[in-house]
Amino acid sequence: MSGFSRFHASLTNALSQQGDSVSLMALLDGKEQRARLQRELCQQYRQTLLSVTVIAPGAVKRNPLLSYVFKQALRRLNSLFKQLNVKPTKSIIRSIESGDEAFFVLPIDAQRLKQETIILEETSPIGRLWDFDIFNSNGDLIARNDLGYPPRDCLICGENAKSCARSRQHSLSELQNAMFQRVVQHQLGLFTAKKVRRALWKEANLTPKPGLVDRDNNGSHQDMDLHTFIKSINALTSYWQRFVWLGCRTASFPSQQVLPHLRKLGLEAEQAMFKATQGVNTHKGGIFAFGLTCAAIGRCWTLEQAMNSTQICMIVADFCCGISQELNESDELTAGVRIFQRYGIKGARGEAELGFPLVRDCSLPYLQQQLNQHIPLNQALLKTLLMLFANNQDSNVIHRGGIEGLAWFQDRAKQTLSYLSLYPERLVRELTSFNQECVEKNISAGGCADLLALTYFFFIFFN
Template identity: 35%
Template sequence: MEVTLPQMLFARERRAQEQQALLRQYHMPLISFTMNIAGPEKDTPLIRRGFQEGCGMLEEGLKREKIPVMHRQIRQEVTGCEAFYVVQGDPERIKSLCARVEDSCQLGRLFDMDVLSPQGEQLRRQTVGRQERGCIICGAPGRGCASRRVHSVQELQQATRRILTEHFQQRDRQEIGTLALRSLLDEVCTTPKPGLVDRENSGSHRDMDIFTFNASASALAPYFLQCATIGQDTRTQLPEDTFRELRAAGIQTEQSMFSATAGVNTHKGAIFTLGTVCGAVGRLWTPEHPCRNLKRILEACAQMTKEAVEQDFAAMSASGEGVTVGQRLYLEHGLTGIRGEVAGGLPSVSEVGLPAFRQALAEGKSRNDAAAIALLHLIAKVTDTNMIARGGMELAREAMEQVGELLEQNPMPEPELIRQLDKMFVQKNLSPGGCADLLAVTLFLHDWCNLDE
């Protein structure tokens, strides 16, 4: 909605009156924060997000410098967002902090963080050794461009939108990438786990330990950021186009993984599964709101992968011979494994992993113990091709049933019971690696998604 000049003049007058009232009441320095937005549209969801980011950055800075906030008031309306902070401390030190926030990133160019002394004088950037800020389009110093109207309102609006969009694009994909990496590290640290590498032992594996996993996860860090970026950059294209790019990135990353682990396969499944999820979150991203809706994210995973997975299976059927274990299990037993799981929208995560994890947390279990419990529920419900590959069909089914029976008696087993399962899995040389990947996805989605959507 566009604002009129009288509305703007009224808002400015009210702001000045409120500043005076706060100075009279507190006799302390006052920060008055508004967004520097050209044109008649001062209040959009994207501008609000930028403003809230500014409040967050300012409050973090105040906290870091131990500057107490005595009073805070925030207003968000059609004439624009504004915030007042009454703070205790030396006005120059406070101005210096505000100027640093303004200069800390591109987005800061849109922040106007004025500081008034207790006597009501406005401090200038120059008094704290900062230059006057320039034009957001050409960088020319001072307010020259604005007063001479060098740039059109439309140009200014475009530049503003670009600054906001780029800021949140970067910030959100970094959050996605960081969280994906955390979920891999948390998965391997979850202890005890039957047959898998954890903090106590290497389960049924002789060629890897927890350090192999750390090396592998570290090597994967740039990849998850890349997946989120691919999703964002291809969000206006077809879902299968996004997946094609994700797959190419995944194949390259497998090489980085193998060099980090001296040839051991630690995260091939996670590269596919978690990479697809990061790409889906990226695809659904908008600068105003990153998508934190579980259902929409899982649907996007299905849409992106469906065609490619169908083609994979059709090609296997046509050739009639399987090279990998997964291919043989599909041809001989119709098992679609992790590919089928992702193309089906990860039902094991939404129906098994997440409910079990959240239930355990709700009952007061720690993150570690809740993750260990969620893993058992996944093992009991998911036909894991990794288990079959190592132990054969019979042994894998038996182990699944055993875990299922245990959970029926006790849906939240204590670590001691899980340790007994670990011994049994090691004896039988079983390792539920596919379920471990699904646990990592469960942890990622738990942390990323809003609970109540």
Template identity: 25%
Template structure:
């Protein structure tokens, strides 16, 4: 039986995902500026609606971690089985959140394993979980695995096995930008640019190739070096990056789930715990 704390973690994770979707302007990524998501051709409101279908799966992942009590191979197998079932359900609701499910699932499980842990400890726990192979996972190659093999990119699995270094860096940027007086959307955009500046995004490698990826990384770094999106020069660089990506139909889709993971850890804060979930956490999505 699920406990309130399991549901609270799941709601916090979905809130983080919805917060990522609501952020604008995100260069090359779905946001509220468009009726349709430019890169994926999915309706933006549908993406926000389908995010809610992650709730049961994420709750089950938290419960599995609490029952297991350690980042073991058994827990990895349970998370894999729950994840595949949840991915199928999300697909029926419109899909679009496989990367977020992977990232948030591992972090939710880590938070359930050790309530009150700081972000560094939680990402380390996620690293230990991801280190175990999921022996029942389908063996068919995916776009991400194919690109990872071709170019030597870490991909989503490699990011988790390394302890989510981009999430940790983005969280540092988020904290620093707030301390320097940036508004919350600007701090979050700076966190996203931090991820984009160094991530070997397999989606960009597939569509843009290595040279295109390096150009996107350089432009993201340029926006940060200009002072971040709280400055006029940094905001202009962000808009230019967005125009550059949209004109080529390129999307840094690997960065979005990592920003959602960053916002989730930020919501947990130093306590590593969250309040019990509200009855209607997303009233704008309630039918």
């Protein structure tokens, strides 16, 4: 069973909504206890109070799914507190008959905290299942409309949630199914992000890689090393799940309307990368490739399409239809634009627009073939990288070495592959020699590195 299949099969049991029903009296008692504790904490500490519960329609208030939602809320809040550099003055986390709840007294402006918790609610599929009540130091509840936000949407139809609840517009089973789907989307994002992180980590540490940063040296780069890449990978991890969730959220949109939303999130990811690396571009191409891929996974899942690498790549192609035309229309004379204008080479845009054909039809089958022959993983990945070197018109290589540099680089990769077919035991020696030549010519195939990471991602996602 593949990694993705195991993930899929585990969901139903792990997210059970079975549990004991709670009486109306117990619900009312729990509500009164919560209100009393809120008043006491506000009066005692005279600071901002955050009260946390989860949305739980029906008589069951504790079950594995609700427990998961509550724990994820606490995890995100702990991260938020660190981000805001604020430590709770008082924390209470408890599970009572009417459900799980938490209380945090915090030395922070109540409206600022409300703003931050709204962002948390709106950037996660399960954020709609969190109920964050914020009280100021006087004990007054801060409402969404105090900050100019509209009322929360219904889980199902998107209308005003309170109106739907009052009119009982939707059945309990409909609400529970909507909750289950949101939790599944959340877990899909986490699962995918872990695989992307693993793929980027593997690519960065793979050694030796001609012209590229690895564990032995910095290749043809003066401004980055392996530690720079690790910082970037750590900074980007949370963005991959957000790309998946964005793909889920925009699944009803026409494909070509999704790209502007992805670009906005991609720019946020780039800023996080540059902050972590102090301005060094380690993964700009990776953000482009994996942002598209993660969003395609979210869309594929939500639309209940067959989940395989080919389908995901075709969704990417749909997202990017016509994107190469931007190279003709751009006012910004980037390296990619200059290369297109001079040589007609479309680079990463062209590869994405066609649904990553080099990965789909070349590197992924080649990697699988190598592993089927019981070649060790690292050796198989290094040979797959050579295959990409030989076939990809890498704009990074052209930018550094011109079109002549690309011709030399591709020919050198082909010669190395041919030689290794006869003398496979000389892989490391040949790649080390190739690296020295790349350093002398200042050539580095960053685009191929991105495609190798994407290749390995597809392999581990489905295997």
